[in-house]
Amino acid sequence: MSRAYAVAASVTDPEMPMLTLEDLGVLRDVREDGRRVTVTITPTYSGCPAMATMRDDLVHRLTEAGYAAQVEIALSPAWSSDWITERGRQALRDHGLSAPGAAPRPGGPIPLTLMPTARAVTCPRCDSARTELTSEYGATACKALYRCADCLEPFEHVKEI
Amino acid sequence: MSHQTPDPNDEHGSVYDGLLGTDTSQWAFGTDFEDPLAGVDTTVPSELDAAELAAYCLALGDDALVLSHRLSEWCSNAPDLEDDIALANIALDLLGQARLLLARAAAADPSVVPTLPDGSPVPVEDALAFFREAVDFRNVRMVEVANGDFAHTVARLLLFATVRLAAFERLATHADPVLAAIAAKGVKELTYHRDYAGRWFLTLAQGTEESRRRLLAGLTGLWPLQAELARAYDAGPEVDVVLDQVFAVSGVERPDVAPMTGRGHTEALSRMLAEMQVVARAHPRGQW
Incomplete structure (x- = not known):
């Protein structure tokens, strides 16, 4: 594991701070090129308002660790709670x-659940x-x-x- | 007029001054921006027409944006706290879908984005949401009509989520990988929305005489707009299968009312936009 990955992986979720972004499964990739680091995260839900804070926290922590960081978004594959x-x-x-x-992983049309x-x-x-x-x-x-x-x-x- | 830098020694300093941090501008649109598609490859595949793709994403985004706003009007007004929170969560999911879709539309065809004054910090998806006139919105009328009671909201959400979920299941394999990714993500959210609305539909239909009366009134009032909704999403027989299933267990007949004619928008949209857009339009540079 690279040092930049270790720093990014230790940043916590702003709404569930007992979880790191790695444990939540939203940290998808950390690419290191010298002092430049590009982190890729994925939203849990489309409207997740924590994304901006996650990005700011990642940039802040990586900057403290001596990196020039930028954060990118991955939309696919869509986040699954199985990734926790x-x-x-x-x-x-x-x-x-x-x-x-x-x-759930429906094979055909998604079933309606009225109960x-x-x-x-x-x-x-x-x-x-x-x-x-x-x-x-x-x-x-x-x-x-x-x-x-x-x-x-x-x-x-x-x-x- | 731009916001004054807070002075802690000023006896007239506002308790809100601290919220601004060191950023004394752009407060109307948040203190910092991130692109919801940062790092995503938004190149339009060569087999697709960029303008058509943008128009389609705008329509899907506008539906989500307008219904999100209608649902958010329930905030603090729902029948109980749990449903207040549920409607706010559904509104948030739809707002997220709207943001991604409007950003995708702007990346595919930048000419759809309204021109703003120089120096405006407004990102493209906000420019599309706040600086277009009602006539430029591409949403269906189903999502724009004013809220009625809770039963009306349940009926509208059932019809909308059922049609949109079926379409998003198909769009998850769209030739545009960005739209496909947005749809695949939305499928998971819409599944929860449809189940929530379906359960309440059944509960209200089989509840008291009053709850059933209100549900039927809401459904019948919305039904003239169902044909337009179904057409916009190319709804196939799978939509009718789901709706008929809900109607059957609820003991509700499919309404027998004629589709609303005409196209475009109802007066309700311009009234809604007037409220939704007023702050952004008054401060297009995000400063006062």
Whole structure:
């Protein structure tokens, strides 16, 4: 791993700071040419408002490390929650968030789901499997809201996409 | 008039001064810009007509932009907090799609971008959003009519997300790799939007007499605009399969009302744009 990659990989997500950009799976590439570094990131959702902050944080940290950095965007392939690393999933659980299950990969037309999304979500606080969905949308586009039927705590679940 | 540099010793200093940091200009459009397509190869493939591609991306972008604005009007007004947040999230997804599509249109054919005063810091996608007249918007009328009640919003979102999702599944293999990438990403978001609207459609249809009455009124009111929406997206039979599935479980008949004739826009769009564009137009250099 190059030194520039190590610096870029340690920058954290502005909205979920327990995750590095590498653990979140949005860091796609770091190209080093002498002191010049080009970092490629990809948005989680099309409207993700954290992109500008991610870019600024990357440029700031790489500049501190002595590089002239620029950040580029990759739109394809589209980000999947499957790209969150195992270390990232553990960090989410350690901070009271539920990590996503496997993302759906429909072979044909995308099926309509009129029942609440079926997920095996366990409470990140007490490990109970008795949890219920309260909302498919949360404080950010990438999270749904859940409640534990045992410890009664609400918690956020990072959605599968 | 440009904004004064904040003076911490000035007793009339504003509590908002700190927000500006060291950047005393361009505040109306954010303090810094990034190109949503930075580093993306926007060369138009030789087999495609750049002007046609730009026009198509503008239409797709305008639909997302206008419906995003309508959905954002629910902010703090939705029936409960969860749905307030859900509608805001859906609006944000659509705004992101709009931004990418308008930027793609501008890169394919720069002549679509309105000319702004010299020194204006406005990026191309903002120039397209804020400095075009209603007559230059290419969105379908379905997305522009004013919000009614929550049931009306649910019906509109179901119709729009169903048609757009089917089209984006096809566009994910479009000859333009940029449009294809935007569509492939949008598919994942629209899947959530369609499911959200479909569940609420069923809930309201099978809820109380009042919720059912409101849903049917919303659906019937919007249906004259469905033909134009379907045409704009080349909707195939797969759209009817999904809609008929929702209608069947909801115990709702497909409305039997004639399509609205004519083309162009309703008065609702110019009223909406007047509000959406007023700050940007008053300060095209982003300074006051």
